Amino acid sequence: MQILCKTLLTIIFSGIGAMHFFWAFGGLWGKQLAIPTTSDGVPLLDPGFGACVVVGLFFVALLLLTHINLSRFVPLLYERVLWGIIALIFFARAMGDFQYVGLFKQVAQTDFAYHDTLYYTPLCLLVFSLIVVKIAVR
Known part of the structure; x- marks a missing residue:
């Protein structure tokens, strides 16, 4: 189960990180569909180079964390807490802002x-679940 979770997280984190670097360096494919808009079509964000690089680096860091056994350097409890925080970030994103993003969005058209x-x-939600399983199986 641990190997399956690591493999799926690796694929997901690599893909999302690569996509953000692609956008940072001028790629346009899919960028419009990844930015929330008002019902009038006005984008709520205008992520530039810096924002895309930061998000890309975040996913590279997650990719590395997926394969590093931190408990060799810090207590296992701290590693689990770190993964728990990361899982909560993805859970919060899935729940959304109750307006434009997530399960409970109001602007849905x-x-x-x-x-x-x-x-x-x-x-x-899949990433959240995989991380929870990763924490529990260890």
């Missing part, structure tokens, strides 16, 4: 909302 419902929120 935009292209972003469609993709959020179909892909982004379930992916966040």
